[in-house]
Amino acid sequence: MRIVLVGPPGAGKGTQAAYLAKNLSIPHISTGDLFRANISQGTELGKQAKAFMDAGDLVPDEVTIGMAKDRMEQPDAEGGFLLDGFPRNVSQAVALDEMLKAEGMKLDAVLDLEVPEDEVVKRIAGRRVCRKESSHVFHVTYAAPKTEGVCDTCGGELYQRPDDSEDTVRNRLDVYHTQTEPIIDYYKAQDLVVTISALGKVDEVTERAMAALQGDA
Secondary structure, eight states, X not given: OEEEXXXXXXXXXXXXXXXXXXXXXXXXXXXXXXXXXXXXXXXXXXXXXXXXXXXXXXXXXHHHHHHHHHHHTSGGGTTOEEEESOOOSHHHHHHHHHHHHHTTOOOOEEEEEEOOHHHHHHHHHTEEEESSOTTOEXXXXXXXXXXXXXXXTTOOBEEOOGGGSHHHHHHHHHHIIIXXXXXHHHHHTXXXXXXXXXXSOHHHHHHHHHHHHTTOO
């Protein structure tokens, strides 16, 4: 299957992408991984991306599209793939369609993870990270520490990262609504969109997604 995964920040796309890719035996291709791999390997596209990022600018669509094209042409993606974070706007979606059409392929589905905006804010703004060990992550509602503000594991101070503040989250949501959400309508016109609720436990959402992709929901 060739699938695009979409949803707002905090919808759990990365987690679901990993589970779904494993269940479907296809590679999980995320924009973040593409950027990291190309930059660390010093590819021409990686150098271009790094130059824009170092200048504090957005990486142009053509660079992102080039990275995605290179990755989708790898042998492990011949039988399908799950795209996470790409396309992020309508122009990238059009470019993806053209790429696939040139290879005699097409998308099978666009999985839209639906989460109420207030829940997104609650999920992200409630995160607390340990200053000593950033891998120790808690949540004021869903995974609260035994003592408020103190890491259960090492006793370090828990804090809210600037990126997790409510104002920042709402700004990220505005960007999603403006730039990425329009691709849902673009793909709805092709009858590709499958929308599921991303509320509940991780395995429940995965089961819901698998059922929807297999036409059982």
